[in-house]
Amino acid sequence: MIPDRWYPILETSKLGKKPVGVKRLDRKLVLWRDGSGRAVAMPSNCPHRGAALEQGRVVDGELACPWHGFRFAPDGACTLMPCEGVDATPPRAMGLETYRLQEQHGLIWLWHGDAREELPPVRFFDDQVGSEFRATSQSSYVLPYHYSRMVETNLDLHHSPFLHRGFFPNKPRVDPFEARIEGDRIYTEGTMRREDAETGFDLRVDCLLPNLGYIRLGAKLHIVIAATPIDHDHTWMWFRYYQDYTRLRPIGRFISWVAIQSEMRVVQPQDWRIFEGLPEGSVDDAPSHFVRADQGIALYRRRRRELLDGAAKRTREVD
Numbered sequence: 001m002i003p004d005r006w007y008p009i010l011e012t013s014k015l016g017k018k019p020v021g022v023k024r025l026d027r028k029l030v031l032w033r034d035g036s037g038r039a040v041a042m043p044s045n046c047p048h049r050g051a052a053l054e055q056g057r058v059v060d061g062e063l064a065c066p067w068h069g070f071r072f073a074p075d076g077a078c079t080l081m082p083c084e085g086v087d088a089t090p091p092r093a094m095g096l097e098t099y100r101l102q103e104q105h106g107l108i109w110l111w112h113g114d115a116r117e118e119l120p121p122v123r124f125f126d127d128q129v130g131s132e133f134r135a136t137s138q139s140s141y142v143l144p145y146h147y148s149r150m151v152e153t154n155l156d157l158h159h160s161p162f163l164h165r166g167f168f169p170n171k172p173r174v175d176p177f178e179a180r181i182e183g184d185r186i187y188t189e190g191t192m193r194r195e196d197a198e199t200g201f202d203l204r205v206d207c208l209l210p211n212l213g214y215i216r217l218g219a220k221l222h223i224v225i226a227a228t229p230i231d232h233d234h235t236w237m238w239f240r241y242y243q244d245y246t247r248l249r250p251i252g253r254f255i256s257w258v259a260i261q262s263e264m265r266v267v268q269p270q271d272w273r274i275f276e277g278l279p280e281g282s283v284d285d286a287p288s289h290f291v292r293a294d295q296g297i298a299l300y301r302r303r304r305r306e307l308l309d310g311a312a313k314r315t316r317e318v319d
Contacts, residue, residue, distance in 0.1 A: 001025060001147075001229050002210040002307045004113030006122045008226045008238060011140065012106050015039055019063060021054030025112050026231045029099070030054045034074040035061025039108050041099040042076060048094065072096055106138070107226070107238070123184075125206065125214045129222050129242045137256035138240035139264060145275050146282040147211060147235040148304065150227035153271065154213035155296040157190050157203055163270050168192055171200050179295035181303060184209040188296035207300055209307065220244040221259065232281075239263070 009024040010031060019032040021044050030044040030053040042063070044053050051067035058064070062071045062079060070090075071080040076098040078090035100111035104122045111119055143150065153159075157177075161168040177190035186207040193200025204216035213225040225239040241256040241263075279286035283301055290298050 001112065002304065003311045005111075005210045006102065006109040006120075007112050007211060007228050008107040009041075009110045009228055009236070010108045011138065011238065012039075012103050012108055015108060017058065019054045019056060019058065021052060022236075023230050023234075024110065024228055024236060026229070029110075030063070031108065032058055032063050034058075038074065039101050039103055040074045041101050041108075041110060042072065042096040046070060047078070047096060048081075070094070074098070106240075123208055123212075125208065125212070125224055128206070128214055128216065129224060136240050136242050137253060137260045138238065139260050140236065140238040141264075142230065143235050143237055143272070143275070144233060145235055145278075146232060147227045147229040148283040149275065149278065150235050150237060151207060151211055151213065152283055152297045152300050153275075154215065154225055154227075155186065155188060155205055155207055155300060156294075157188070157192065157205060157296075158293045159274075161192060163274065164267055166266070168201060170194055173200075174293045177293055177295070179299055181299045184303065184307075186296055186299050186303070190293070205296065207296070209300070209303060 007025060009029070010020065010022055014020060015031050015033060017033065019030050022029050022031065028044040029041050031039060031041050034040055040063070042053070045051070046053055046065045046067065048065065048068060048070050051065050053063060053065060055066040056064045057066070059071065062073050064071050069080070069082040070078055072095070073079050076096040078094035080086070081088050081090050081094070100119060102109045102122055105124050109122050158172070158174045161171045171192040171194055173193050173195050174190045175193065177188070179186065179188040181187070188205045189203070191200045191202050202218075206214040208214070211227045213227070215223040215225070217223065220243060222242045223239055224242070225237070228236045228238070230236055241259045243252050243255045243259070245255055246252050284305070
């Protein structure tokens with residue numbers, strides 16, 4: 001996992017008054033909202049006896065363990081041990097680490113990296129899905145594959161006329177095609193067409209490391225995708241459809257909902273059948289021989305490796 005980056009871990013709408021347990025970035029977490037409504041993230045197991053804190057409840061702006069009622073403030077400090085009496089002072093070791101969070105773009109983001117006084121801003125595809133794309137639908141699910149495979153499959157334009165031929169019939173050629181990289185963002189554009197045709201279906205697919213993808217399916221339908229690692233072998237997938245076919249919100253949401261249903265019921269199952277046959281592990285665990293149309297994927301692998309190697313080097317220098 002690439003360190004010192006923000007990772008989306010849950011939809012904002014899924015964290016209400018009750019605690020929520022998730023596993024992200026190889027950590028078991030409990031998410032909850034304090035008395036002011038601010039999202040808090042901590043390790044999910046109570047330091048007292050290991051109970052899952054997501055089974056507890058929020059009391060007076062603090063998280064209460066379901067087993068023995070120990071309470072934890074938003075800064076992680078244990079504030080109450082009922083079995084020891086209300087005047088007992090909880091030891092510092094009874095406290096929990098807390099993680100830096102931000103809520104933006106309808107998502108809760110967790111900082112995965114070294115503690116800093118000032119953190120960089122959350123990056124998103126604001127230049128592509130601006131305010132004109134108001135009517136949206138979203139969904140999420142878990143897949144049993146390494147997140148790097150999920151990131152780079154979004155950059156794979158030329159699998160569509162074969163695996164998803166119902167949506168892109170008889171357009172195997174990707175030409176013209178261009179891919180470039182600026183910092184942590186990869187830009188790709190291409191036209192899928194028949195061999196004997198000069199025009200076809202124009203696609204724009206971008207990647208924003210560590211784990212975001214953007215797909216433009218024509219001028220009026222866009223998708224933003226996140227592939228957040230749960231652990232080495234599982235990925236939390238989130239995607240949101242944006243549409244600009246109509247300004248009427250109910251109709252627009254229905255259009256986005258139909259697109260989501262097509263994705264979930266048709267497109268994704270076709271992809272999953274292929275994923276099941278791929279080598280296990282990350283994109284680094286099996287060789288690939290690229291062609292011109294894979295240039296975006298090649299840029300992603302190169303940049304990912306640069307970031308991972310740079311992080312490993314900094315760790316060695318500290319040690």
